Amino acid sequence: xxxxxxxxxxxxxxxxxxxxxxxxxxxxxxxxxxxxxxxxxxxxxxxxxxxxxxxxxxxxxxxxxxxxxxxxxxxxxxxxxxxxxxxxxxxxxxxxxxxxxxxxxxxxxxxxxxxxxxxxxxxxxxxxxxxxxxxxxxxxxxxxxxxxxxxxxxxxxxxxxxxxxxxxxxxxxxxxxxxxxxxxxxxxxxxxxxxxxxxxxxxxxxxxxxxxxxxxxxxxxxxxxxxxxxxxxxxxxxxxxxxxxxxxxxxxxxxxxxxxxxxxxxxxxxxxxxxxxxxxxxxxxxxxxxxxxxxxxxxxxxxxxxxxxxxxxxxxxxxxxxxxxxxxxxxxxxxx
Ligand SMILES: [Zn+2]
Numbered sequence: 175x176x177x178x179x180x181x182x183x184x185x186x187x188x189x190x191x192x193x194x195x196x197x198x199x200x201x202x203x204x205x206x207x208x209x210x211x212x213x214x215x216x217x218x219x220x221x222x223x224x225x226x227x228x229x230x231x232x233x234x235x236x237x238x239x240x241x242x243x244x245x246x247x248x249x250x251x252x253x254x255x256x257x258x259x260x261x262x263x264x265x266x267x268x269x270x271x272x273x274x275x276x277x278x279x280x281x282x283x284x285x286x287x288x289x290x291x292x293x294x295x296x297x298x299x300x301x302x303x304x305x306x307x308x309x310x311x312x313x314x315x316x317x318x319x320x321x322x323x324x325x326x327x328x329x330x331x332x333x334x335x336x337x338x339x340x341x342x343x344x345x346x347x348x349x350x351x352x353x354x355x356x357x358x359x360x361x362x363x364x365x366x367x368x369x370x371x372x373x374x375x376x377x378x379x380x381x382x383x384x385x386x387x388x389x390x391x392x393x394x395x396x397x398x399x400x401x402x403x404x405x406x407x408x409x410x411x412x413x414x415x416x417x418x419x420x421x422x423x424x425x426x427x428x429x430x431x432x433x434x435x436x437x438x439x440x441x442x443x444x445x446x447x448x449x450x451x452x453x454x455x456x457x458x459x460x461x462x463x464x465x466x467x468x469x470x471x472x473x474x475x476x477x478x479x480x481x482x483x484x485x486x487x488x489x490x491x492x493x494x495x496x497x498x499x500x501x502x503x504x505x506x507x508x509x510x
């Protein structure tokens with residue numbers, strides 16, 4: 175069922191997908207449906223990078239392609255988000271930094287820290303992904319869960335980007351929901367192998383947003399920020415110990431803080447196959463992580479917006495399979 179096809183065939187599926195999922199007709203079908211799993215995606219998510227670039231950008235084409243191919247999702251599930259408005263971005267990021275992004279004025283050093291060469295297309299992509307997370311948050315409040323095929327860009331600070339992150343989508347969405355007085359208690363559950371340093375920094379003086387990061391203690395960033403709860407994991411931790419720790423901490427913080435929405439960063443760089451992560455989590459363990467979080471949030475009646483985060487296994491099929499598991503879990507658990 176979850177066979178991933180060779181790239182050539184993928185491109186055929188994806189080419190058809192891209193035309194279909196960006197059509198407004200499909201958005202309308204989904205919004206008219208009583209219950210629907212909303213998934214944010216646009217062809218621009220798979221941004222063109224120089225050849226041999228180490229970021230696996232192709233995953234953003236392969237994930238929707240696989241989910242359509244196997245029948246987990248149909249075209250009706252996808253919507254193409256608009257562009258996040260400047261005034262919404264500026265609730266989180268400084269005008270100086272945002273101007274540099276828009277005017278292509280990042281220095282060579284700033285671009286090196288981000289890891290992508292600047293371009294108008296890249297800025298446009300980030301604004302669209304960010305709006306995808308905002309829209310997914312709104313859909314999650316209605317249906318329990320919604321997912322963005324990209325996002326979870328947790329290394330973006332208010333005044334700079336780093337680690338493949340330019341805009342902090344969870345922070346922008348949270349600040350938007352707070353400003354609009356839609357919510358007043360939000361939690362970020364960041365389970366990428368890298369600490370959510372940008373998110374921790376942005377919300378360090380914001381009591382309405384609780385930041386939880388469970389990450390490899392010896393992974394980048396080597397200078398950690400302070401989240402509301404940081405759990406630094408030892409190298410080589412395996413499934414059982416990892417899932418036990420997650421269960422314990424998740425139950426505690428949910429009981430105490432009772433968030434009205436959880437922003438779940440479901441990075442798959444916790445896998446033992448990851449080139450950068452130092453943990454020893456199996457594909458099955460990563461799947462159980464997603465199921466554990468989603469099951470618990472559903473039982474607790476807390477909506478969840480899920481974004482992808484990182485994943486750097488050498489074999490892109492493993493990255494795609496692990497990310498697809500998040501969508502499969504959401505569909506099954508929420509019966510959407
Ligand atoms: Zn990561």
